[in-house]
Amino acid sequence: MNAVPAPGPLCPEGIRHVSHTPTSPPCTRGPLISVEGTTGVGKTYLTGRAVERLHDKPLLLDGFAARTNERPGLGRALLRGLCEAAQGDPFLRGGTPMAEALLLMAIKRHDLDTVLPDLAGGRTVVEGRSVDSTAVCQAALLHPNDQDAALETAVSLLHLAASYRPLPDLTILVTDDARAAVSRAQQRDRCIFTAEQVLFMQQASLLYERVAATDPGRYRIVDRRHIDEHEAADQIRSWIRTAQTNVRCLREPWQAMGACMCCGHQTAAVTA
Ligand SMILES: Nc1ncnc2c1ncn2[C@@H]1O[C@H](COP(=O)(O)OP(=O)(O)OP(=O)(O)O)[C@@H](O)[C@H]1O
Numbered sequence: 001m002n003a004v005p006a007p008g009p010l011c012p013e014g015i016r017h018v019s020h021t022p023t024s025p026p027c028t029r030g031p032l033i034s035v036e037g038t039t040g041v042g043k044t045y046l047t048g049r050a051v052e053r054l055h056d057k058p059l060l061l062d063g064f065a066a067r068t069n070e071r072p073g074l075g076r077a078l079l080r081g082l083c084e085a086a087q088g089d090p091f092l093r094g095g096t097p098m099a100e101a102l103l104l105m106a107i108k109r110h111d112l113d114t115v116l117p118d119l120a121g122g123r124t125v126v127e128g129r130s131v132d133s134t135a136v137c138q139a140a141l142l143h144p145n146d147q148d149a150a151l152e153t154a155v156s157l158l159h160l161a162a163s164y165r166p167l168p169d170l171t172i173l174v175t176d177d178a179r180a181a182v183s184r185a186q187q188r189d190r191c192i193f194t195a196e197q198v199l200f201m202q203q204a205s206l207l208y209e210r211v212a213a214t215d216p217g218r219y220r221i222v223d224r225r226h227i228d229e230h231e232a233a234d235q236i237r238s239w240i241r242t243a244q245t246n247v248r249c250l251r252e253p254w255q256a257m258g259a260c261m262c263c264g265h266q267t268a269a270v271t272a
């Protein structure tokens with residue numbers, strides 16, 4: 001299921017989807033899983049509930065806001081640069097969305113680099129947000145008044161991200177009524193979002209769902225409008241377990257030929 005940066009088939013909406021044909025051989029590494037969704041939707045809460053009953057605990061990679069004690073290094077420096085430029089904006093918007101997109105992708109590449117030893121050791125890694133957040137948030141920023149253009153840009157940004165690093169094997173999208181997510185985030189952060197910020201969250205929320213629909217092979221969706229927190233946690237746990245049983249070699253997407261980043265097995269590029 002690893003990323004191949006070549007364009008995939010057209011999905012029904014006329015948007016190219018990112019192909020993840022599992023052509024690599026099976027591997028002993030752990031699966032790389034991301035949890036996505038808008039601010040306050042419950043990604044951290046539900047992931048925590050899901051993994052508390054797993055015997056082999058996954059490594060949980062915190063979302064950005066939770067990285068208060070991150071080790072000094074490039075990842076922290078890049079994130080600090082973005083935060084400084086954003087001057088307190090909760091969505092890290094500093095006014096240059098494409099430059100920010102590339103920096104966000106670099107941070108997510110750095111995240112992958114830091115967890116490679118865990119993956120190689122067979123451990124499951126769960127990223128709190130991955131490159132899908134970059135694609136969705138930056139596309140929503142670039143096209144605030146055109147949802148179709150935002151979708152097209154989000155999918156293109158995912159292709160770009162997939163040339164920097166393999167996409168997650170599995171992406172769990174947590175979705176809900178956008179107002180419920182806003183309200184949870186406000187309560188948690190003891191703040192009131194501006195009308196403009198709420199609108200941005202609503203647009204991002206919708207865009208996550210549309211992007212997920214372009215790649216049903218990679219995405220699983222937890223819709224909190226239809227299931228309670230116990231069912232949601234059970235569902236996430238079950239997907240994590242399934243992902244652990246179908247893991248394939250992880251290649252550098254920008255290398256035509258290359259060894260698996262985890263087990264070292266030599267695999268050929270996919271040209272489809
Ligand atoms: N089912 C629930 N019951 C009680 N509290 C919940 C539930 N789901 C989420 N919350 C609370 O709502 C708030 C937002 O949830 P959470 O922090 O998990 O969202 P998130 O998607 O990780 O947000 P962010 O992207 O901003 O990190 C938290 O305070 C969390 O504890």
Ligand SMILES: Cc1cn([C@H]2C[C@H](O)[C@@H](COP(=O)(O)O)O2)c(=O)[nH]c1=O
Binds near residue numbers: 104130137
């Ligand atoms: C990874 C990533 C994050 N963001 C935004 C989304 C949130 O509003 C903030 C904080 O992220 P957290 O992981 O929920 O703490 O950053 C983004 O715009 N693009 C991204 O790639």
